[in-house]
Amino acid sequence: MLGKITLDHPQLFIQAFENSAIGMALIAASGELLKVNQALCCILGYEEHEMLKLKIFDITHPDDSENDLHIVHLLLDGKEHSYHSERRYIHKDGYEIWALMSVSLVRDEQQNPIFYISQIQDISNRRRTEEKLREGEDRYHRIVEESPDGVIILREERCLFINQTGVEMLRFKEKHDIVGRPIYDFVHPDDHHRLKQRDMHKDSIGPIEKRFIRMDGKVIDVELKTIPTIYQDKPAVHVIMRDISERKQTQDLIINSEKLTIAGQLAAGIAHEVRNPLTAIKGFFQMMEKDLKGNKMYFDVISSEINRIETILNELLVLARPQKVKYERKNIEVIINHVITLLKTQSNLNSIELIKSIEPNLPFIQCNENQLKQVFINFLKNSIEAMENGGRITIEIRRHLTEMIMIRIIDQGSGIPEHLLSKIGEPFFTTKEQGTGLGLMICKNIIEEHKGNLKIDSSSNGTKVEILLPLL
Ligand SMILES: Nc1ncnc2c1ncn2[C@@H]1O[C@H](COP(=O)(O)OP(=O)(O)O)[C@@H](O)[C@H]1O
Numbered sequence: 001m002l003g004k005i006t007l008d009h010p011q012l013f014i015q016a017f018e019n020s021a022i023g024m025a026l027i028a029a030s031g032e033l034l035k036v037n038q039a040l041c042c043i044l045g046y047e048e049h050e051m052l053k054l055k056i057f058d059i060t061h062p063d064d065s066e067n068d069l070h071i072v073h074l075l076l077d078g079k080e081h082s083y084h085s086e087r088r089y090i091h092k093d094g095y096e097i098w099a100l101m102s103v104s105l106v107r108d109e110q111q112n113p114i115f116y117i118s119q120i121q122d123i124s125n126r127r128r129t130e131e132k133l134r135e136g137e138d139r140y141h142r143i144v145e146e147s148p149d150g151v152i153i154l155r156e157e158r159c160l161f162i163n164q165t166g167v168e169m170l171r172f173k174e175k176h177d178i179v180g181r182p183i184y185d186f187v188h189p190d191d192h193h194r195l196k197q198r199d200m201h202k203d204s205i206g207p208i209e210k211r212f213i214r215m216d217g218k219v220i221d222v223e224l225k226t227i228p229t230i231y232q233d234k235p236a237v238h239v240i241m242r243d244i245s246e247r248k249q250t251q252d253l254i255i256n257s258e259k260l261t262i263a264g265q266l267a268a269g270i271a272h273e274v275r276n277p278l279t280a281i282k283g284f285f286q287m288m289e290k291d292l293k294g295n296k297m298y299f300d301v302i303s304s305e306i307n308r309i310e311t312i313l314n315e316l317l318v319l320a321r322p323q324k325v326k327y328e329r330k331n332i333e334v335i336i337n338h339v340i341t342l343l344k345t346q347s348n349l350n351s352i353e354l355i356k357s358i359e360p361n362l363p364f365i366q367c368n369e370n371q372l373k374q375v376f377i378n379f380l381k382n383s384i385e386a387m388e389n390g391g392r393i394t395i396e397i398r399r400h401l402t403e404m405i406m407i408r409i410i411d412q413g414s415g416i417p418e419h420l421l422s423k424i425g426e427p428f429f430t431t432k433e434q435g436t437g438l439g440l441m442i443c444k445n446i447i448e449e450h451k452g453n454l455k456i457d458s459s460s461n462g463t464k465v466e467i468l469l470p471l472l
C-alpha cells in the first residue's frame with residue numbers, strides 16, 4: 001500500500017501547497033486527509049485541525065462519492081494519470097459547494113502509489129450563473145413556443161429555429177422542414193430586397209410587411225419585427241411574424257365599400273339634381289324642334305348629347321340604388337340597333353366604322369332592355385376610347401349552341417396590357433384621365449344577373465369582348 005511521504009524539495013513543495021489559491025489536499029488510500037491547505041479550509045469552512053480528523057468521504061456529497069471507487073481504479077491501474085470532474089462537496093454548515101476537482105496519484109521511485117493529490121476549485125458562482133442562464137433560456141423557449149405569433153431565429157439569413165405557430169403559419173409539417181434553410185426560400189421574390197444584416201444585429205426593425213409563400217403555394221401578407229438576440233452563444237436575430245392577410249383583405253374591402261358608398265351617394269345626388277332640369281330641357285327642346293326651322297344637324301347633335309347625359313345618369317343610378325329590374329322578352333337586334341344609333345355621332349367623330357354582323361331570325365331573349373343597353377354602351381364606348389386613330393368595330397350576334405346567344409364586340413384599339421387584364425372589372429380601375437373605372441364592373445354585374453357569361457381577350461391588335469346570354 002502507500003508508503004512514507006518523501007519529497008525531493010520538501011520546502012518548495014510545502015510553500016507551493018500552502019500558498020496555492022486553489023484548495024489542495026493529500027489523501028491517503030484509506031480516504032484520510034493527510035494534509036490540507038488554507039484555501040481548501042476556506043472553501044469548506046473548517047479549521048485545518050478539524051479537517052485533518054476527517055476523511056474525504058465526510059466532505060464529499062453522497063451522490064458524487066459513488067464515483068470515487070471508479071476513479072481510484074483508473075488511477076491505480078495506470079489507465080489515467082489524472083482525473084477531472086465537477087462535483088459537490090459539503091460545507092461545514094451543511095450546504096452544497098460545487099467544485100472543479102482534479103486528482104492524481106503520486107508514486108515513489110519504484111512506482112508504488114504513495115498518496116492522492118487533489119485540487120479543488122470553488123465554482124458555485126459559475127454554476128449558479130449557468131443555472132440562471134439555463135432557467136432563463138428555458139423560460140425564453142417556453143414563451144416563444146406559446147406565442148400566438150410565429151417566431152424564427154435567424155443567423156446569416158438562415159433559420160436556426162422556428163416555433164410551432166410559425167410552422168403552422170407557413171403550412172409546413174415539421175420544424176425541420178424549415179430549420180437550416182435560407183429565410184428567402186419562403187419570401188415572395190418581389191419582396192426579396194434584403195434587410196441589412198448589420199442593421200438587424202444593431203437594432204430592432206419593424207414592423208415591416210413582406211409577402212410570404214406558404215408550403216401550399218398561397219401568398220400571405222406577413223408583418224415582421226426583428227430584434228437582435230443571442231442564440232446558442234452567438235449573435236442572432238429574433239424575428240416575430242404575424243399573418244395579416246385577413247386584416248389586409250378586410251381593410252381593402254372597407255376602403256372599397258367606403259369608396260362605393262361615397263360614389264353611390266354622389267350618384268344619387270347627381271341623378272336627382274341633374275335629371276330634373278334635364279327632363280325640362282329635353283321637353284322644351286323637343287317642342288322647339290317642331291316649331292322652329294333651324295339647322296337640322298344642330299338639333300340632332302343637341303338631341304344625341306342630351307341622350308348621352310341621360311345614359312351617364314342611368315349608369316350612376318345603377319350604382320346608387322340597386323333597383324328592382326323587370327325582365328321581358330326582347331329582340332336583341334333592336335336593342336343593339338338602338339345603342340348603335342346612340343353612339344353613331346361619337347364614333348363618326350373618331351373616324352370609327354361600326355360594322356354589324358347579325359344572324360337573321362334570332363330568337364327573343366328574356367332580359368332587362370335598359371340594363372343590356374347600358375352593357376353594350378359601356379363596351380362600345382370603351383372600344384371607341386381605345387381607338388384614337390380610328391378603325392373598325394365589329395358587332396357580331398349569333399346563336400350559340402341551342403340555348404344561348406353570343407354577342408361579340410371586336411375592336412382594333414390599343415388593347416389591354418396583360419398585366420392589367422386581371423384588374424379589369426375591379427371597381428375604380430381606370431387608365432383614363434376622365435374614367436370612372438365603373439363601366440366594366442357594372443357590365444359584369446348585369447351580365448351575371450342575366451345568368452350570362454363574359455370573356456375578354458385582348459392583344460396589342462385590339463380587344464374582343466364576348467358575351468353569352470341564355471335564351472330563357
Ligand atoms: N376595349 C378596350 N380596349 C382597351 N382597354 C380597355 C377596353 N375596355 C376596357 N379597357 C381598360 O379597362 C379600364 C376600365 O374600363 P371601365 O371599367 O369601362 O372604366 P373606364 O372606361 O371609366 O376607364 C379602362 O380604363 C381601360 O384601361
Ligand SMILES: [Mg+2]
Nearest residue numbers: 378382439440
Ligand atoms: Mg368605360
